[in-house]
Amino acid sequence: MAGEVQGVCGKIGLADLGRTLMHEHLLIGYPGWEADTVRLGQSRAEMVKVCVDKVEELKAGGIDSMLDPCPADLGRDVELIAEVAQKTGFQIICATGLYKEEEGGTAYWKFRSNFGPQVEAMAELFVHELTEGIGETGICAGIIKVGTGHGAITDYEKVVLEAAARASLETGAPITTHTDQGKLGDEQQEILTSHGVAPHRIIIGHSCGTDDHDYHMKIAGRGSYLGFDRFGLDIVFPDDSRIASLAKVVQAGAAAQVVVSHDTVWCWRGQPLPDPAGMAAVAANWHPLHFVRNVAPRLREAGVSAEQIEMMTVENPRRFFAGDALP
Ligand SMILES: [Zn+2]
Incomplete structure (x- = not known):
């Protein structure tokens, strides 16, 4: 049970x-929020309060x-994440990395790529944020985040994936x-592992955006983790399908x-969303206790054991961060 992970308030x-x-x-x-200077939205103090209450x-x-x-x-x-963690005594891990091309802060890197490849500069950034700290804050990231959009992985995203692999x-x-x-x-798994990352050091996030069992088992069979990490986001993909496909993955032995x-x-960040009440109505279950309160009982009904649920919420995150081999 040894090992540590870097949190925003220390190991x-x-x-x-x-x-x-x-x-x-x-x-x-979203990149561009800071240019909306007349509608900057919530103050920092308001955001801290919202987050402290949620924690x-x-x-x-x-x-x-x-x-x-x-x-x-x-x-x-x-710094906001660390302030919330400190005020609440709650353990939070933050990330370095860059988002998918379509919605990330790509203009900077694309401009620079006119003068040469950026993979080294990106890897250097990720390493610095993991080991020295983010900017001048002294707060270190504990994980690297990467992303891809729909259709195909873009050349830009491939560079980010390679930089992430190097930093990892x-x-x-x-x-x-x-x-x-x-x-x-x-x-994603193929690219990261081809650059030397061990499959059990990778979580393929938002894998619950499909009920394609073969897709799930292909990724699991090659040794990575599946993020069933959008429970409550029925507007993106129905929870009923998420629950059914997770039960299937568990029954197939990949809990x-x-x-x-x-x-x-x-x-x-930026101006408030136009219709928070409407948003709350379509995403009534989009709450970070939805899994514990509502999804876990439904998984039990679908044949998933209490031990398997405990494994997904406690043991798997621990083993993932420890870098231990899969059982
Ligand atoms: Zn996210």
Whole structure:
């Protein structure tokens, strides 16, 4: 049970990691939010309060730790994350990395690529954020985030994946990914492992965006983790299908390779969203305690044991960060 993972307030002993949500966001800002200078939205103090209240709910709901895999270019604010972690005594891990081409902060890297390849500069950035700290904050990331959009993995995304692989090999940090529509995770896995990353150091995120059992078992069969990490996001893909396909994955023997979460976003940088009430109605279950409260009982009904649920929420995150081999 040895080992540690880098949290925003220092190292977290893996024996103390406990029940862990592997993909939730305190705040997100799509690149460009900072240019909307007349409508900057919530103040920092307001955002801290929203996040502290949410974390207190999580603690009361039996959650011990969480990963906020916000990449560097999606409005990430690690000082805010650290402030919330400190105020609540809650264990939070943050990320380095870059988002998918379509919605990430790509203009900077694309401009620079006119003058030469950027893979080394990206890898250097990731390594620095994992080992020295993010900017001047001294806060280190504990994981690398990468992403791909729909259709095909772009050349830009391939460069980010290669840089992530290099940084992972140099630092020992694991990798978590974003996929669109439950596709291309197998290709992400192929690219990362072809650059030397061990498959059990990779979570293929948003794998619950499809009910394609063969896709799930292909990724699991090659030794990576599946993120069933968008519970409650019925507007993207129905929870009924998520639950059914997770039960199928468990029955196929891959319970040790699943981590769970909701991909909730607690604060959006920039002007407030137009219709929070409407949003709340379509995403009524999009809450970071939805899995524990509502999904776990339904998994039990679908034949998943309490031990297997415990494994997905406690043991798998611990083993993933430890870098231990799969059982
Ligand atoms: Zn996310």
